[in-house]
Amino acid sequence: MKTDIHVCWTIDCESTQPGIENPNLGSRATKGFAELISSAKLKATLFVIPSDAVVYSALLCELAGEDFEIGLHYHPQAAGYDDFCGAYTADQQRKMYSEAIKLFSDTLGFAPKTFRMGSGSANDATFPVMAELGFESCSDSFPGRNMTNLKSNWLGAPLHVHYAHPANRLLEGGLDLVEVPITTDPDSMMWSGKHPQDLRVELFDAKNQRYMIDKILGREKQRPQSVKAIVTLTHNLFEYDDAGDFRTQTAKQMIADFAELADKHEINLIPATIGDIAAAYRKTVPLAT
Numbered sequence: 001m002k003t004d005i006h007v008c009w010t011i012d013c014e015s016t017q018p019g020i021e022n023p024n025l026g027s028r029a030t031k032g033f034a035e036l037i038s039s040a041k042l043k044a045t046l047f048v049i050p051s052d053a054v055v056y057s058a059l060l061c062e063l064a065g066e067d068f069e070i071g072l073h074y075h076p077q078a079a080g081y082d083d084f085c086g087a088y089t090a091d092q093q094r095k096m097y098s099e100a101i102k103l104f105s106d107t108l109g110f111a112p113k114t115f116r117m118g119s120g121s122a123n124d125a126t127f128p129v130m131a132e133l134g135f136e137s138c139s140d141s142f143p144g145r146n147m148t149n150l151k152s153n154w155l156g157a158p159l160h161v162h163y164a165h166p167a168n169r170l171l172e173g174g175l176d177l178v179e180v181p182i183t184t185d186p187d188s189m190m191w192s193g194k195h196p197q198d199l200r201v202e203l204f205d206a207k208n209q210r211y212m213i214d215k216i217l218g219r220e221k222q223r224p225q226s227v228k229a230i231v232t233l234t235h236n237l238f239e240y241d242d243a244g245d246f247r248t249q250t251a252k253q254m255i256a257d258f259a260e261l262a263d264k265h266e267i268n269l270i271p272a273t274i275g276d277i278a279a280a281y282r283k284t285v286p287l288a289t
């Protein structure tokens with residue numbers, strides 16, 4: 001019998017960030033990426049910073065639905081603050097995310113239910129604040145990452161889907177908030193040993209991605225937890241509307257390799273959004289109170 005594993009493609013939409021400021025590319029890339037996902041019959045979660053939502057709200061409203069979930073992405077630097085999320089107290093984070101939720105909701109007409117902070121930056125206040133603000137799920141952690149300059153420290157964080165913990169971002173359980181970690185391979189550290197290899201499209205060429213996909217499928221198949229998930233990522237800063245673009249071709253090849261290698265491992269890949277994965281998890285694992 002085949003093993004079920006959810007696969008969620010995620011894209012962080014942040015083309016209006018200071019230093020990038022290319023919303024034309026951002027909207028084209030978002031549209032192109034969505035077409036790529038649709039034509040492969042996959043699903044995706046788009047994590048969008050509020051200032052991007054303002055620029056191409058019609059596109060996002062058109063996409064929002066069963067196949068595309070629109071969540072909130074947050075880079076403090078794009079909202080007038082000068083540090084990463086993990087540098088702020090609970091009160092400060094509550095204020096920052098509340099402002100972002102308001103701008104997002106006023107622009108798109110619905111409140112975000114899933115969240116990803118910028119640069120994977122968090123501290124122990126982040127998860128409880130997100131739960132308090134009404135988020136149901138998030139995809140914040142990079143298990144194994146240890147980049148103190150970004151306040152992004154996830155050494156020893158769980159690799160599997162779990163309820164977040166009210167007091168410690170590396171522990172699990174207790175909060176009514178499902179964390180779906182970004183898929184990483186902590187055995188393969190890069191960037192001077194500070195960042196684990198992940199499945200971001202722009203990290204490598206397709207040949208290298210294939211080795212990682214093969215390894216991760218084999219690893220996840222053996223996972224003892226009943227709800228299994230693989231989360232890829234990219235950014236809307238590449239020409240996904242151009243079929244000849246290197247990143248578009250890499251993404252297409254990754255999609256093809258996922259399908260081929262899943263067959264080899266006898267895995268049934270279930271296209272999912274982060275919200276779908278959180279819902280499947282909640283159904284299977286009751287929150288202990």
Ligand SMILES: [Zn+2]
Nearest residue numbers: 012014118119
């Ligand atoms: Zn980002």
